[in-house]
Each structure stands twice: as structure tokens, then as C-alpha cells.
Amino acid sequence: MPRNAAELLALGDDRYLSTLALRVFRAGLKHSLVDAKWPAFEEVFFGFDPEKVTLMGAEHIERMMQDTRLIRHLGKLRSVPRNAQLILDIREQHGSMGRFISDWPVTDITGLWRLLAKRGNQMGGLSAPRYLRMLGKDSFVPTEDVVAALKSQGVVDKAPTSQRDLAAVQEAFNQLHSESGRPFCQLSVMLAQTVNH
Incomplete structure (x- = not known):
């Protein structure tokens, strides 16, 4: 939690x-x-x-x-x-x-990622969401499996890096959060587990 x-x-x-x-x-x-x-x-x-x-x-x-x-x-x-x-x-x-x-x-957690990546040093890629997760701030992490699940649902067609794709991912997580009441960190893990390898 x-x-x-x-x-x-x-x-x-x-x-x-x-x-x-x-x-x-x-x-x-x-x-x-x-x-x-x-x-x-x-x-x-x-x-x-x-x-x-x-x-x-x-x-x-x-x-x-x-x-x-x-x-x-x-x-x-x-x-x-x-x-x-x-x-x-x-x-x-x-x-x-x-x-x-x-x-x-948390409904704009990707905005915090962007701020940390822009103003911080060595904070690009998945570093900002992983940093927030390490702190205990509720955040999802767009790992390969999470991205694969989002792709299968038509949310994105590649790893989200553009503001448009990040906004779409944020909206999808906001909807899941609203429907389930679960924190983003749990939703992230649950999405990752839906991917078959």
C-alpha cells in the first residue's frame, strides 16, 4: 500500500x-x-x-x-x-x-513524472515513477508488461513517452482507480499480471 x-x-x-x-x-x-x-x-x-x-x-x-x-x-x-x-x-x-x-x-501522476524528469538529473525513462514508488507515493510504473496490457486494451500502441500517450495512460488509470477504488500501485501490478508470456 x-x-x-x-x-x-x-x-x-x-x-x-x-x-x-x-x-x-x-x-x-x-x-x-x-x-x-x-x-x-x-x-x-x-x-x-x-x-x-x-x-x-x-x-x-x-x-x-x-x-x-x-x-x-x-x-x-x-x-x-x-x-x-x-x-x-x-x-x-x-x-x-x-x-x-x-x-x-495522483490523478496527474504523469505530470509529476514529467516535472521530475525535466528538473531532476538522471531522472528520465522509468526513473521518476520508480522513485515515487520507492518513496511510497501512489504511482503506476509503465513496465513492459503494463504497456503490453495497455496496448491490448487500445490505450496506446507503444511505450508512452509523448504527452498525448501519457495523458491517455493517466486517463486509463484514473478510470480503473475510480471504478475499483484500488491504488495505482496495485492496479499497475494487476495489469502486468494479465499479460501472457
């Missing part, structure tokens, strides 16, 4: 940044490998305090490239201070990342 608004609000901005960075580093890698190294990331990124992380310069990131405890991917390491700045910008506008995420209507 997704977290409720109070639970999302209770998460500090450091946890939003840590989870965002974890999502970025997990992309394309074995999750258990990343998870095993995560305590070192928490240490070198000052517990993912966004204010401290935004002060990290290029020389700090370069030193991290020599740290064997970390996954030494320069682009992903550089994304952390950039995403920390995103969280600080959102905090300035909305009070906290938790307030921003919890207040965003």
Missing part, C-alpha cells in the same frame, strides 16, 4: 534526496550491489542533507571517483548535488519535498 500524506510529510528532505540518489544509482545495476554500498554513500554525501550536498564542488566529486567503497560513475555522482538543488528549490516554493510530493494529485 502507498504511504498516506502524513507519512510522506514525515520524511525529511534528506530521505527524499537519499532515495532519489538510490534510484539513480540503481538504474542499470543490480540493486543488491548498490544497496550493499549505500552506507558509504550516506557517509560521503553527509547523510544526504541537501544544503550540505549542494556545496559539494567538482573537486569533491573527483575525490569520490577514487573511493572504492562507492560506485564510481561520474555522471551519477554529479547528479546528487544537482538533485539536492532541485529539492532545495522545491522546499523554497512548497515548504518541503514531502509537502510537494504528498500534495501532488
